[in-house]
Amino acid sequence: MLKIGFIGWRGMVGSVLMERMIQERDFHDYEAIFFTTSNIGGKGPDIGMSTPALQDAYDLDILASLDIAVTCQGSDYTKKIYPELKKRGWKGYWIDASSGLRMENDSIIVLDPVNRAVIDNGLKTGIKSYIGGNCTVSLMLMAIGGLFENNLVEWITSMTYQAASGAGANNMKELVAQMTAIGAINNPDLSAVELDRLITNEMRGKAFPIEFFGAPLAGSLIPWIDAALESGQTKEEWKGYAETNKILGTTTPIPVDGICVRVSAMRCHSQGLTIKLKKDAPLDELIEMIAGANDWVKVVPNDKPSTLAGLSPAAVSGTLTVPVGRIRKMKLGPEFLTAFTVGDQLLWGAAEPIRRILNIVIEHLS
Ligand code: HSE
Numbered sequence: 001m002l003k004i005g006f007i008g009w010r011g012m013v014g015s016v017l018m019e020r021m022i023q024e025r026d027f028h029d030y031e032a033i034f035f036t037t038s039n040i041g042g043k044g045p046d047i048g049m050s051t052p053a054l055q056d057a058y059d060l061d062i063l064a065s066l067d068i069a070v071t072c073q074g075s076d077y078t079k080k081i082y083p084e085l086k087k088r089g090w091k092g093y094w095i096d097a098s099s100g101l102r103m104e105n106d107s108i109i110v111l112d113p114v115n116r117a118v119i120d121n122g123l124k125t126g127i128k129s130y131i132g133g134n135c136t137v138s139l140m141l142m143a144i145g146g147l148f149e150n151n152l153v154e155w156i157t158s159m160t161y162q163a164a165s166g167a168g169a170n171n172m173k174e175l176v177a178q179m180t181a182i183g184a185i186n187n188p189d190l191s192a193v194e195l196d197r198l199i200t201n202e203m204r205g206k207a208f209p210i211e212f213f214g215a216p217l218a219g220s221l222i223p224w225i226d227a228a229l230e231s232g233q234t235k236e237e238w239k240g241y242a243e244t245n246k247i248l249g250t251t252t253p254i255p256v257d258g259i260c261v262r263v264s265a266m267r268c269h270s271q272g273l274t275i276k277l278k279k280d281a282p283l284d285e286l287i288e289m290i291a292g293a294n295d296w297v298k299v300v301p302n303d304k305p306s307t308l309a310g311l312s313p314a315a316v317s318g319t320l321t322v323p324v325g326r327i328r329k330m331k332l333g334p335e336f337l338t339a340f341t342v343g344d345q346l347l348w349g350a351a352e353p354i355r356r357i358l359n360i361v362i363e364h365l366s
Helices: 012-023 060-064 075-087 112-124 135-149 169-183 192-204 235-248 283-291 304-310 347-365
Strands: 002-007 030-036 068-071 093-096 107-110 129-132 153-162 260-262 268-277 297-299 322-330 333-344
Touching: 002 347, 012 347, 030 060, 060 075, 068 075, 068 347, 075 093, 093 347, 107 112, 107 235, 107 347, 112 135, 112 235, 112 347, 129 347, 135 153, 135 235, 135 268, 135 283, 135 297, 135 322, 135 333, 135 347, 153 235, 169 192, 235 260, 283 297, 283 322, 283 333, 304 322, 333 347
Parallel strands: 002 030, 002 068, 068 093, 093 129, 107 129, 153 260, 297 322
Antiparallel strands: 153 268, 268 333, 322 333
16 A cells, blocks of 8 residues: 655645545545654644654654655645655655746656646656646646647736735735735725725835835736746746746747736736747637636636626635636737636645545555
């Protein structure tokens, strides 16, 4: 029986992964071992079957006995533990939601509805590390994978509207605290201009909670995500190009760039795309390609009622659907297509590709 270890299952991505695995009845026919960094000997999650007491996530002997390790613990853990396991000659599979090994030559970024062929080839050629992609990149590829599949994309700019969840659980809580502080000012007797003045004062005041974001997000936005790079991009913006091309396994890289912006959505990332096509193609054919690429993408008609009903974080949060709408040719020319897409950052953006690659690796080993 396969021995599969789960590390970091209590954090935000880890708990969404557990939720999805339980929903899909994924826990069967293997020995599931849960690890901890703080509660050794404690009780694991309720997964509908008995599991041993929690094991030490830093115990290399136990880790090295696993056939598959699934971690949502974060990059620092990966960077510490993975090389140690490799040094011991560990031959198991490493499935990781963090970015620690993402760009390594001997790792594959997993998004199987888009790059199943790349994954299958990796399994065949003995690749052992399978890493979840950056959420924005994965969600963009889930949305318009059909255009890449048909080799129609010359370049893309993606202007993002990224949710608080991408920055972490503390940031989600801080966003709500900011909303609460603003909400406390509400007074229907005041004019809109008076209300705005009070809210702006509150946002600029010392008491406004900005410990995690470093700036107000509620009632505002932050056009900076992750570290600065020499190129003038942020690291999040750099990932658009690097990871898209790695996921697709392109031989001639497709340029992808844009500005990544944090907005006050809770857990859905949105993106406004400008796509330069390699050639002009009729809009209905392009829409058909987009809609047919996978089981989760859903084309939203380019009209106001459909857009308001289905193309927003409020409509998509907690679902696996990846709507893409506002699709039209641009005034820039017939080869320029625009679209807007939304996706749950914790599902297709993080936990779901990990859940699915685990099943693919299990199938490969069976
Ligand atoms: N880096 C992303 C963000 C989330 O900050 O929204 C993880 O892919």
